[in-house]
Amino acid sequence: MSAQHPDRPDAPIVDGPHDPEHDPTASYALEPEYVASLTRRVTSTTGRTAEVRTPISGAPLAHVPQSSEADVAEAFAKARRAQAAWSRTSLDHRAAIMMRLHDLVLDRQEEIIDLIVWESGKARKHAFDEPLHIALTARYYARTVHEHLDTRRRPGVVPGLTRIDVNRVPKGVVGIISPWNYPFTMALCDGLPALMAGNAVVAKPDSQTMLSALLGAQLLEEAGFPRDLWQVVAGPGSEVGPQVIGGSDYVCFTGSTATGRRVAAGCAEQLIGCSLELGGKNPLLVLRDADVEKAAEGAVRGSFSNAGQLCVSAERLFVADQVYDRFVERFVARTQAMTLGATLEWGSDMGSLISQAQLETVTAHVEDAVAKGARVLTGGRARPDLGPYVFEPTILEGVTPDMTCFGEETFGPVVSLYRFHDEADAIARANAGEYGLNAAIYSQDGDRARAVARQVTCGTVNINEAFAATFASVDAPMGGMRQSGMGRRQGSEGIHRYTETQSVATQRLVRLAPMLGMSDETYARVMTAQMRLMKKLGRA
CATH class of the missing domain: 3.40.605.10 (Aldehyde Dehydrogenase; Chain A, domain 1)
Incomplete structure (x- = not known):
C-alpha cells in the first residue's frame, strides 16, 4: 500500500511488513x-x-x-x-x-x-x-x-604425419x-x-x-x-x-x-x-516503439532489485520523446506501488541497503542532485521506520553533468530519467562515461533492437528485459568493457580462464628437417613447393 509523508504530501511512503508484534524477524536469532x-x-x-x-x-x-x-x-x-x-x-x-x-x-x-x-x-x-x-x-x-x-x-603441419592434441590444464x-x-x-x-x-x-x-x-x-x-x-x-x-x-x-x-x-x-x-x-553506470533505453507497460515494469526491476545494489542494475534511463510522458507516468506509479520491508518474510518488493556507509552514499547523491536543481518524482529519503538502512526507491528528473549521480555509480535505489529525440544521440549518451557493463533496450522490433545493441559499448545487453536474461543464461559469457572490467564469467x-592450453605434437615417420642426405638448400626448395601445394589444396 502507499501513503503520504505528513511533511511532504507529494512524496510516497512505501510500506512493508515490519510490525514487531507479528514479524518473525523481531524475535528470530541465529543459534550459536x-x-x-x-x-x-x-x-x-x-x-x-x-x-x-x-x-x-x-x-x-x-x-x-x-x-x-x-x-x-x-x-x-x-x-x-x-x-x-x-x-x-x-x-x-x-x-x-x-x-x-x-x-x-x-x-x-x-x-x-x-x-x-x-x-x-x-x-x-x-x-x-x-x-x-x-x-x-x-x-x-x-x-x-x-x-x-x-x-x-x-x-598438424604435415597432414597424416603430425598429430596435435590440445589439452586444458x-x-x-x-x-x-x-x-x-x-x-x-x-x-x-x-x-x-x-x-x-x-x-x-x-x-x-x-x-x-x-x-x-x-x-x-x-x-x-x-x-x-x-x-x-x-x-x-x-x-x-x-x-x-x-x-x-x-x-x-x-x-x-x-x-x-x-x-x-x-x-x-x-x-x-x-x-x-x-x-x-x-562498476557500472548502466543505461536502459526505451525506444519509440516500446511497449510502455512492459518497459515500466522492467525498469522497476532493473533499477530497484536488491535496492539497486547490483553491478548490472540500471541507473540511467533514456526514453524516446514519443513515449516519455506515458512511460514516466507508469514508471512512477509502479514505483510508488512497491512495498518496502527489512524482514525475512516474503512480500516485500525491495529490502534494505547493506550498511550505514551505503546509506550515506545514496543520501549524499540524492541531496547533491536536489540541491543543484534535480526534481524528485518519487522517493528521495531514508526510512528508518522500516529499517536502519532502508532508502526509498527514487526517480530523479533533470540530472545534469555537474551532479555527482550523473556519472558516478550510486549503487543504490536511485535512477535518473533523460528524454531523447534522436536515437543516435541516445546511443551516444548511453555510451558516455568510463563504464560498459550492462545495458537494456525496450522495443517491439527485435531486429532493430539487436542492431542498436551492437552500437552500445557494454559486455551484456538485454532486450525487453533489464538484466536477468543475460545473467541467467549461463552458457553465454558475462562481463564488462572499458572500466567495467576484463575477462568473462559463464559459458x-x-x-x-582457469586453464592453460597445452599443445602436444606427435611426429610420425619423417622429421621436420633434411633427411636421406638432402642438403639444406634442397630441403628449403621442397618445403617451398609443399607450401604452394597446400595453398592450392585449400589447407590452412
Whole structure:
C-alpha cells in the first residue's frame, strides 16, 4: 500500500511488513551452534574476531574469526596439496559431485535465503535469485564439462604425419575475492568452474557477509568436494587481499573499479592472469516503439532489485520523446506501488541497503542532485521506520553533468530519467562515461533492437528485459568493457580462464628437417613447393 509523508504530501511512503508484534524477524536469532559450525571453516589461529551486524535491525549477528598472514599461507598450502590430487580425478567424477551440489542447493534454499537476508537485508524474492543462480551454474558446468575440457585434435603441419592434441590444464590455486551484494552466488559461482577445471580455491569473501559464503563452503563439502579444496580466509580486504593475490595462480575479483585496478596491478606483478567484474553506470533505453507497460515494469526491476545494489542494475534511463510522458507516468506509479520491508518474510518488493556507509552514499547523491536543481518524482529519503538502512526507491528528473549521480555509480535505489529525440544521440549518451557493463533496450522490433545493441559499448545487453536474461543464461559469457572490467564469467570463457592450453605434437615417420642426405638448400626448395601445394589444396 502507499501513503503520504505528513511533511511532504507529494512524496510516497512505501510500506512493508515490519510490525514487531507479528514479524518473525523481531524475535528470530541465529543459534550459536549454527554460527559456530560455519565460522570454524575460516582458516584462523589469531583468536581475533570481527563482528557482523544484520542490516535488518543493526543487531549483532556473529563474530567471525580473522586470518593472519600465516593463516593465509597455510590456506594456500592446504589448497595446493588438495589440488594435486583433485587434478587427477576424472571429469565425470567432478560432474557427479557438482550435480549433488545442484540438488543440495535446491533442497536447502530456505536456509540459504534466510542467511542471505540476515546478512544483506535484501528482499526475500531477491535472495531467492542466489541459490537459483548457483543451481543453474552447477548444472551447466556438470553437463557441459566434456565440451569445455576434453582434449581436442588440431591439424598438424604435415597432414597424416603430425598429430596435435590440445589439452586444458588447470592453473593450480585460484584466488576469489567476492563482494557483499550477492554474498552466496558471488562467493560460489566463479569458483564452481574453477573446481570443474581441476583447480583448488582460496576464497576471501567480503567481511560484511561471511556467513553466506561459509554456508556455501559447507555445502561444497557435503556434496562431496574434498574439504581442503576450498579454503576460506577472512579479514579486511586491504590486509588479506594482497596476500591472496600473492599466493594465487589466477585471481577472480568482483567489486569496485578502484579496487579492481589494484588487483590487476598485483596480478601483473605476479605475472598471473585475472578476471575482473567492476562498476557500472548502466543505461536502459526505451525506444519509440516500446511497449510502455512492459518497459515500466522492467525498469522497476532493473533499477530497484536488491535496492539497486547490483553491478548490472540500471541507473540511467533514456526514453524516446514519443513515449516519455506515458512511460514516466507508469514508471512512477509502479514505483510508488512497491512495498518496502527489512524482514525475512516474503512480500516485500525491495529490502534494505547493506550498511550505514551505503546509506550515506545514496543520501549524499540524492541531496547533491536536489540541491543543484534535480526534481524528485518519487522517493528521495531514508526510512528508518522500516529499517536502519532502508532508502526509498527514487526517480530523479533533470540530472545534469555537474551532479555527482550523473556519472558516478550510486549503487543504490536511485535512477535518473533523460528524454531523447534522436536515437543516435541516445546511443551516444548511453555510451558516455568510463563504464560498459550492462545495458537494456525496450522495443517491439527485435531486429532493430539487436542492431542498436551492437552500437552500445557494454559486455551484456538485454532486450525487453533489464538484466536477468543475460545473467541467467549461463552458457553465454558475462562481463564488462572499458572500466567495467576484463575477462568473462559463464559459458566456455568462464571455465577456460582457469586453464592453460597445452599443445602436444606427435611426429610420425619423417622429421621436420633434411633427411636421406638432402642438403639444406634442397630441403628449403621442397618445403617451398609443399607450401604452394597446400595453398592450392585449400589447407590452412
